[in-house]
Amino acid sequence: MPIYLTQPGSILKAKRQVFEVWYRQQLQHRLQAKLTSHIVVFQGCELSGEATALALSHSLPVLFLDAGDRYLGRLHLEPDAKYLPQQLQLASDPQFLQSTSERIVSATLHNRRALLLSLTSCGCPTVEIACEAIELFLDEIPTLPIEQLRRHLAAINQVYYPALREWLWLNAGSKPAAVNNLLHLGQALLEQVGLGMVLEMGLHPDIGGLHRSDGDNLPLVRDLMLEWSVVLVDVVTLQVALSHLGDSSNGNGKTSPAIHFITTWEQQLATVATGNKTYRQCLWHQIRHYQRCLWGNTPYRPALLKWTPKLMSETPIQPQTVTNLAAVSLV
Template sequence: MVGIRGNRAYLSFHNETVKTWPLSVLDAVIVMGRIQLTTDFLGYCSEHGILIILASSTGRYKGEVSNYPKNLDVLKKQVAQFCKSGFERSLSESVLKAKFTNCQRVLEQQARRKTLNASKCEHLNEVIKSLNKAKNQILSMTTPQQHFLLEAKVAKQYFSGLIIAVTAQWQFSGRNRLPPKDPINALLSLGYNLLFNNLLCLVRKHGLHPDIGFLHCGDYQPSLILDLMEPFRPLVVDATVLKLINKQQLRPTDFVYQGEQCLLSQDALKIFITAIEEKCVATFHCKQSKQLKDYRKAMSDQVLSLKTYLTQQSEFLAFKVL
């Protein structure tokens, strides 16, 4: 339960206070799972224009309680800026450079594994070089279509590196989905869905519209969420999948098949969701901002960076490891 005592908000569990915050620091609230908000707390948020996002325990966006006029200014700026010709180019460049850098980092970590033989390490290093080359190619491209095609080409090269990093017992031959046909793809699809949920809530928290994107325009899913996910896919999801299977915390026997679809068992599902959540809240020293933060804070900061870029024309910083 979340409520108010004096000038502080409190979080309680079984009538014991777990944490408190000064009311003055609240700018938005994301409610994940079965959490009760007291009438006093709801009233305070409504009176002060504090957005409340409602989500499932896995972060799936359900809706929101908002002071709509407060967020309308941000939405107007987003629509106006994205209608300008060529506006999306710098955003696409920043996101793709960050994604390619983060993909490199994941493959570099795998290349240092002592269990890989020389030929596999050599292949991984070739993929890493191709990712570095792709970052330079971005500068010569001028249209969203060119950026999108480059991203698809690099993704194929990147997954060829992941194939090398996964042992043969997993029978992973590349990315497939709708439905995922093997355990690795089942993990990747679920992980990307959890990441999607997190970013959708954060985008709504900052008053942006999830359907107005710059790289995945025309996709059947909210394009802005797909855009902002890109830098975090390798670091949050791919790295977690590799860690779980390399440490044998998950095994091929933890999966079941329904027709062509591969699914996680209930036990495997709990292990994986817990691992993703632990990854999201694990702290690290961010060289980009020179601060101690976690990946969920990094996601929020990236969305905030886009918001200030749209409203104040400041530099947009897509998250990358340096």
């Protein structure tokens, strides 16, 4: 289970092998360290030295957010990467890196296009432009080296996210800055969950392929979480923006958009995605699948959405399921 420190003035303490959340000198919650998956610390909250040491001893990812609920930093963990030799070997294999990067980018763009197509009937020109750009890029993927894949993905970002922001502005009156904060919060939470699973699997988070390391961005985590960003970040952002951004916290006791986001995010992770697996279990399964690919016998197969569009109105936007299949153009 995760621990979220959201209320300014909250302190996470530790006694023996148990975390304790304190607020205004009162104990709010206790959780055994062995049952804790990760910790998220919002601006104005604090970790005691004992809690920090306990988190380190259990290799628990700890994420720190700034006043805008954006990534600020994380507790440095030394990965016990028992599969490091296999990772380093494949990191020098151009064919594996190219194939895996193509599949991740292709799946991500198919998932983004599926979401955008569910929004096109609401008359937002930017959404239609983003759809067209993605379709053009999908045709080019099999011919592009990794460096060009990175540049094209960055270019798609420049039309995809503005399309989501404009659609929300036109249909819900959501301010772009508030939407951006939710997107950044969602990405930070997704990478936090992914980091915990990558470490649990004995993988080193800094050895990826598509994303390059700048010393702090966990390339492997970002690689493996990219295809999930639509269903676990963008969809959740749309849900929260449509239902909460217009009337959320103004200091008068209403719950903030960030708290609503965390609640919706945890509900999404617990939603059954395919078969009897929740999205959280699908994430674990996907990283496990990547781990098995390290021996070179199995190509990486990304997660694709099977999408049944449900537009705003009375019904939340919700993808129905995911499949663990490679994009047809890349088989």
